[in-house]
Amino acid sequence: MTNAYFAADLALPAPNPLYLRYQQMQADTQYSIHQHPWGQLSWISLGIMDLELEQQHLIAPANYLIWVPADIPHSAYVRQALNYTSIYVSDHLAQLLPKEACLLTSTPLIGALISDFGQRQLGHMQDQSDQNQAELLITRLSQCKSAPNFLPSSSDTLISPILKALQAGPDDARSLSSWASEVHSTERTLARRFQSELGMSFGQCRNRIRVLHALAWLKEGKTIQDIAWQLGYSTPSAFIAMFKQLIGFSPERYRQQQSPLTKS
Incomplete structure (x- = not known):
């Protein structure tokens, strides 16, 4: 079966250079396999989020961001109710981030930058100040430690x-x-x-x-x-x-x- 974009994604103009979407997710929420036309950062408040990729299972607590590059099929599962921010990243800024899906460790500054967007309920960047903030956010994320998972799995017999x-x-x-x-x-x-x-x-x-x-x-x-x-x-x-x-x-x-x- 072909992996589809969400209709809401296709209706959006391209990030300039970010687009943020805010959502309150209920416990045991499941998203079937899909992909996005832009790279996506997932940021949650408390709780745990699971993302399943073709050969990778990402489990992320709230002090991490999940990074999934554009056009990588994945499904998602939310174990418990949480507040969720999806951040689409322009192709230009996405070049600063890892080429593979991974976890990125947050910092107080990164959290503050995202929180400021959230407090203003900002979707697309409105002015040069917002664009500067977006560029600073991605620059700081590009300097963070990345990991293939918080808790790796193994099929090793021992x-x-x-x-x-x-x-x-x-x-x-x-x-x-x-x-x-x-x-x-x-x-x-x-x-x-x-x-x-x-x-x-x-x-x-x-x-x-x-x-x-x-x-x-x-x-x-x-x-x-x-x-x-x-x-x-x-x-x-x-x-x-x-x-x-x-x-x-x-x-x-x-x-x-x-x-x-x-x-x-």
Whole structure:
């Protein structure tokens, strides 16, 4: 089946050099496979967004932007209700961004630039000042770290069962040595496999799985103490330290954040 553009996309004039669209998405929202005539940045407030590409699955918490170049087929899934900003990027500015779909790490300045557009509910750029702001945003994004995913997946026969078990039970505190016995391998071999297959250590991988669960539970209103216990931490402070290291600020601040779309 041919991958189609959305009718709303085809009705738009080209970004000048950006076009922003704002939407409040409901939980369990699914978008079937489609593509866009321009590169697209996806920015969410709280929550988690999943994008499925032909050979890639992007999972992004709210401190990342998802970048998908023009004409790349993808589908999307929103796990929980969230405020969403779609940013179409002109072909000229898109040349500054990666050639492949990826995650881009946000910064306070990037967040402020997007928030200003959102507070003004700006779609197309209205004047030279807006265009300058758009160019600054993309320039800053071009300088950010990119990653193929927040939580890489693997079909490796040793790594895959461990990932599945940790995703099903994020409180599982077994050591790498214990997992090595479980999958009939050695600790050294598993450590090498995690680095070669996922680009991170076993501990880093487990923390990312845990933080994705934490983001969902924070959205549901669970207390930080309950989340810490459900993730296998003996004290909330240990959980908070892990969360801050990966997300950049505390779980409570994450919960209290409000999208510009919901501010009075």
